[in-house]
Amino acid sequence: MAKTLTAKSVDATRPDTLRREIPDGGMPGLYLIVQPKRERDGKELPPVMSWAVRYRFDGRPKKHTIGSYPAYSLKTAREEASRLMRxxxxxxxxxxxxxxxxxxxxxxxxxxxxxxxxxxxxxxxxSTTLKERTRLFDKDVRPKWGKRTMRSITRFDVVKLIDDTAERAPIVANRLLALLRKFFSWAVDRDIIDTSPMEKKIDPPGEEKTRDRILSDDEIRIVWLAAGKMGYPFGPMIRLLLLTGQRRSEVAGFEWKELELGGNNQLWVIPPERSKNRKEHFVPLSSLALAEIEKLPKVKPKEDQDPIFLFTTTGRTHVSGYGNAKKSLDKEILSIVKDEAMKRGEDPDRLTPWEPWTFHDLRRTAASGMARLSVAIHVLEAVLNHTSGSIKGVAAVYNRYDYASEKRAALTAWADYVTSITALRK
Structure with a gap:
């Protein structure tokens, strides 16, 4: 009868002149494989040992290698052997x-x-999601785990990686945690691994606060004026962000072919591949939004090709460099604020600075503004192309009405309100 192996006895095992398979009495079918003794320059090299299970399948003897020792300890080898034999x-x-x-x-x-x-x-x-997830994997996962097997990753490995990342960037650690949870769940679904190392919940390390920055009416007015001073391409793009309430990536990637101006439509049709929820989205364009679009130059990639993007400097790709654009906008804002302060007889150097804000806050500002104008929540969600909200469950499945008229009324009312704000003082 095979003796039950212990961690001490395994560690003390030394190679012989022949290859050996030592059965474990504590786990039937599990073997410690000890390779023959090796020498180099007259000195004996450390033993090479691994774990394997022997079993019968369809009446025939089979062998499966688990992994090397000490990468797999006796305990983990038994656990893996037990799983395999089950x-x-x-x-x-x-x-x-x-x-x-x-x-x-x-x-x-x-x-x-x-x-x-x-x-x-x-x-x-x-594509933006693919780019971001690729970046997270390349920066934080591949350098540490890339060459390891999927089955070797443990819960401790995940926790340590997340904690190490949190020391540098807590919010990035939250994103990485969510990505790894999805990654390992997918690997289980594809039979790459049997169980996820994240099966037991791991709490996000970073505390995230929901942004609630909304620009005041006077801030809206100044942003509108500052955007006008910036010129093409970012000036009119910023104005359309405010007027349409759509996402930055959607407005920046706006293509001329997405415009439908026949009859009384005046629509911007965002195709499924560019919308966040992968559904075609219709955005009615107010007369103010159309006026901004009509003033845009049509930059062509080549003389023999039609222009592709509304906002571009090369004709081949849409605009990018939003951080620099925001800095330029902030400079124009500061110039306007100081100029108006001087006209009021105030010291421009003692003004209270604005609370920090981002381009995405223009979307929130537009939504809040339409809500103030008594736009119903389900119409507002249709304008923003939100898939979750007031209409859920069976109602969401059967409600295919696009609220086209209501969306147009909401965006027209919002554009009129922006006009009234910006006309107060130019």
Whole structure:
């Protein structure tokens, strides 16, 4: 009868002249494989040992290698052997599963990440999401786990990675935690691993506060004037952000072909591949928004091609560099604020600075402004292209009405309000 191995006895095992397989009496089917003794320059090298399970499948003897020692301790080797033998009793062949994983090239973390990005993220998300998730994997995951096997990643590994990231950037750590949870859940679903190391909840390390910055009427007026001083491309883009309430990426990537101006439509149609929820979105354009669009130059990529983007400097790609654009806008804002203060007889150097704000706050400001104008919440959600909110469950499934008239009325009322604000003092 095989002796029960102990951590001490395994650690004390030394190689012989022949390869050996030492059975573990504590876990039937588990073997410690000890490779023959090796020498280099007359000196004996450390022993090379690994774990394997032997079992019968379809009446034939089979062998499956678990991993090397001490990467797999006696305890973890027994746990893995127990899991594999349970699988055999359920009709699963570990050797075939291993061959299948190798064929898909998803044994290592790097391979699994590549497969995840290709088969899941690229298919179900926008290009901006793919770019951000690729960046998180490349910066924080691949350098530490890339060459390890997926099965070797433990809950402790995840917790340590998240905590290390949190010391540098708590909010990034939150994003990484959410991404890894999705990644390992996907790996379980694809039979790359059997259980997720994140099966037990791991709390986000960073405390996030929901932004609630809304520009006041006077701030809206000054932003409008400052955007007008900036000129093309960011000036009119900022104005459209405010007038339409759409996302920065959607406005920045606005293409001329997305305009429908026939009859009384005056629509901007955001295609599914550019909307966050992957659904076509219709944005009625107010006369003020149309006036901004009509003033735009049409920058062509080549002389023989039609212009593609409303906001571009090259003709080939839409605008980027939003951080620098915000700095330029802030300079124009400060200039206007100081000039108006001097006209009022105030000291321009003693003015109270604005509370920090972002381009996304223009979307929130527009939404809040329409709400103040008594726009119903379900119409407001339709304007913003939100998929969750006041209409849920069965009602959401059967409610396919686009609220076209109501959206147009809401955006027209908001544009009129912006006009009234900006006309107060120019």
């Amino acid at each position: 699988g055999v009793s359920e009709g699963k062949n570990p050797a075939e599963e291993k061959s299948f994983r190798k064929a898909r090239k998803v044994d290592s973390v790097n391979d699994a990440i590549d497969y995840f990005l290709k088969r899941h993220v690229t298919v179900k998300n926008r």
